[in-house]
Amino acid sequence: MKQRITVVGAVLAAVVIAAGAAPVLAQDGNIENTEPVVFKNVVTGEPLSYEGQPEQEITEAVTNFNETGENPYDGDASAIEAGKEIYESNACSGCHMPDGTGGMCPSLVDDQWTHEGLETDKGKFEIIYGGGVGAMQAYGDRLPQDDILKVVAFINDLHAQAK
């Protein structure tokens, strides 16, 4: 029987550990002592043990997100547009449909989420990066984290527009 070695994505791990050491600037400008953001597997709830793309550009948005769990691209029109392109060219749209209403895969625009926490940026990032059940494969080895954040921004926008 083979042992699975638990490897947190190298980039993700480095950032998470770094974030744990320093207080983080909260959105309202007050300095808080914040626990490091621990990214989890949405199925098991265990810390994410999955290695994404080993070489990728770590953008400011990714660093920021890794520290706060908040997606800096939310509401950013050009990032949303880029996210739409990525969503449509990486099979997301084929299963979740171009308007996010789902079909073979769950709807992304209602308020029913298949796993706890998927309503948040962090949860959406976790399931895209590390995978969910069945055909919801991990895309962390196919997409840089920056692309995933843009997809999350696009999905958030779809969700808001469906209201």
Add this chain to the structure above:
Amino acid sequence: MQATRISGAAVLAATIAAFPLTVQAQSVPQEKSEVARPGGELPGNPEVSLVEIADGFHDPTNVANAGDGSGRLFVTERVGRIKVVDKEGNVQEEPFLDLTKINPLGNDVQTGFVEQGLYDVAFDPDFKENGYFYVHYASLPFNGDGVIVRFQVDPENPEAVTKERANETAKVILRIEQPYYNHNGGEINFGPDGYLYIGSGDGGWEGDPLEAGQDLSTLLGKMLRIDVHVPDGAAKPYRIPPDNPFVEAQEEQLMQLFGIGEETFSKIHTKARPEIWAYGLRNPYTFSFDQKSGDLFIADVGQNHWEEVDYQPADSKGGENYGWDILMGTHCFPLSGPTDEQTDCPTFGVLPAAEYPHQKPYPGADDLQDGWGCSVIGLGVANHENLDGVYLVGDWCSGRLWGLGWADGKWQFQELLQSTVQFTGGGYDEDGNVVAVNSNNPYLADQGPLENPPGKLWRILPKDEVPEGAETAPVVKKDKQ
């Protein structure tokens, strides 16, 4: 209750009248209300785990054992290779068969579309003596047509079939024309009767544009049954078993118009292919025989809204019409709106034992939160103490694993777990345990048969029989379901 050879509603009605309801042994549902759906309860509320045997397979499609006492498992890889796994879970480096090498012009296997590739391997019941095994794959030279080919192991080299040996011994048993690149069926298995059964899809596109399911003149949309044990050099590479349901349907005969009953006329099908065992199927990509009872379960992949599992008792005479494309499961096809207590459509043909919905059970429906999937993958019939005669059914898209069993006088369809595993096929090890494989190949983001992240081989065991230290598949915690 007998599962009789049923060719129409009239016969069905007659059958019900002739056999008053007795509900001891498991039987084919006669009423839509008897068809199981998620939410059933199996006796003893069994708990199972997926225990990892080996990993590193490229888009594994199915798995089988050779029945030769070696304890080996043979995993088919979509690209055209068969990998061997020994009893300890070690994967032999050299493939048992490598169809990517037998044709000097390139791979003999068409893998251009995600549903195409090497589908399955079946070992001859006398493999230990004759070394014969059979594969079903999409042929590149034949533009994706399905071919069933027999090869023979060299007794001097039982570990692997060289390309020379493959070419020397290859015998094409059957070619099934595939008009479109999807719905190719796939699984092949020898039944307890020694005949080769072939799951054949409706040929593809959507909505069965060829009307293949109900067309007895095509091999598409069928369960086929042939006798491959014919002498080499015979006029045909297979025989029609004498008790196939349409064996005489197309035979020329003198026409008589009077003095003949309805039933006799109903058996004349001048175009019926005698290879057909059952029809009205959409894409029977997987099917399994219960190793204990000989009963047959067919997992028929559905379209858009419902998945279907059909049951045939071991004493079936064949000829079942499973309804496609008139019905999918118990539902009208096409489905235009809510099915009111499943009464909208009259029953047509033979009902499934179970069905489960997609996330939207009908067009415009609210999304289901639980108990849904999108592509049924039959794995095998478990025969454990607490899981006796239960057909294990995985879902390719939702990672759910259901058990279909008979309890309290009816079929029960219970969700056993929901996992990260994207099921693609299943079979048995030589101890009779159900084994399964998964790919990591999102349908719409296929990177190619060698480029997708590798898949694994699993053994499905009762939770309390999982060996200590064994790696098991991550599952959604029950309290979250």
